[in-house]
Amino acid sequence: MASALERLRRSSAVDLTGLGLVALVLFWLAVNFVKAPAEFINVGLIGLTNGAIYGIVALGYTIVYGILQLINFAHGDVFALSGLVASTVIVSVLGLDADASVPVIVGGMLLTLVVIMTMFSFVNATIERVAYKPLRHAPRLAPLITAIGVSFIVQNVGLAIYGVNFRSVPAFIPPTNVFEIGGVSYTWDKLAALMVVVPLLGLLTWFVRQTRQGKAMRAVSQDREASAMMGIDVNRTISITFAIAGSLAGAAGIVFLLQFNMRYDTGFELGLIAFTAAVLGGIGNLPGAVLGAILIGLIQAFNEGLTWFAPGSDWTRTIVFGILILILVFRPEGLLGERTPEGA
């Protein structure tokens, strides 16, 4: 009885602190909005776009976690390597430059997308086969440490092939405005990112909810042994899951490359951000990963882009990983996750 009261008091104190914090953030956002509404919306749109890119990386973490309960730390590095390889395909293999005609550019981009997504689905499935499958029945710490090892390996493959310099591609899609209404604008290069990300999200949702193989993925995530008893080939399903995660990382790599410079270690930080997004939404939960990613994207954009009392980009990492710690302490199941016996 006493301990129950104690718990109640503690949880209400925690709730009040949390609510206070959220109220403070909302107040800060409101003041910024009133002071400069157009700028606020612009910054929000940037956040949404980046959040969508984080989202497809976060989905890679979350589907792999769902099926193996493994944090695949190599995922961010697979993303970065895919971006680097995409730069080779675009610049050296296809020889595209910014002066090419629109159909050539669009065709070249789609071709690159298909090539990179296919290639990295194989890369990721191979990583699972070689590094994680032999540890399927080992204690959970073993594959986790292996994942960190694979992360370093993939990063160093990128370093060995591409060196320490940043890679980029010409500005194929100019940052000209799609629309501008009263100071609120959205540029083509960002829209292009969404035009890749949103259909992929839709495709993944459809696959997981409607197809036989997608349902098998959910079944294996929920009860691996019972799935085997139903005649589901568990190893094959896990391979397919890694292949999908790899192809999503590949798509994210291209979309990221079109807007930013990349090098061998770009995936480390972006991977951690996407991982935070997956945890924020509830690891293993697909809509949660997208929601978490968009929230992280918005938080980052508001932090870096607003003018009234914004901490600025120097604080982005601190804030993002501070959020990670707060979720792990106060709501380990994430925003949309379910409480599991493991509490994760």
Add this chain to the structure above:
Amino acid sequence: MNAGLPTENILELDDVHVFYGAIHALKGVSLTVREGEIVTLIGANGAGKSTTLRAINGLNHARRGSIRFQGNDITTATPHTIVKGGIAQSPEGRRLFPRMTVIENLEMGAFQRTDRENFQADMDRVFELFPRLYERRTQNAGTMSGGEQQMCAIGRALMARPKLLLLDEPSMGLAPIFVEKIFEIVREINAQGTPVLLVEQNALMALDAAHRGYVMETGRIALEGEAAELKTNEAVQKAYLGLE
């Protein structure tokens, strides 16, 4: 022999040994299931009943001995090929996919089948056996009662159109009214032609439903015989039926 029943063996276990690490869980189990039969495997907790099923369905391969299904050696086959071959199971503790709907769970039971055109008819048949499941068809399986979940687990196994049905503790944790119902359904499924290997702690009900039975003790078959004979066997009555 059972009069009127074909005597062809559909499943044969011959001297099967299974180990969990260093633990010798099955110490030479031999048993057969014939076409058309309900065979029950009874015994105390930890006697090796579920382990026997895990050897059959490929989750724990036998280290020694052989398992033949319809004449084919399946001793070291993978679980999914065994299901494809025609052995379906309703596992102990039901093991439904809790965040999938009843319909999706049933679909997973039919995962290895390629004749998709017959799915709907088979699902209708399951709903006919268990009208309660039809009412719950779009509900997540994890939100149903234990009895409903057991129905769903049996229905899911039936969706495989099995040539042999393995039932592991179908009455466990259920209210008496559900237990009656479940055994009634098991008889009905069998009457429609599917042989059943039934693992049960509720020995009385199991022996009532079965044609033949095996009694397991610490990883071995201690007794075997016609179900009616086992029911009147003094040792069985003392140990498992609670009769003096």
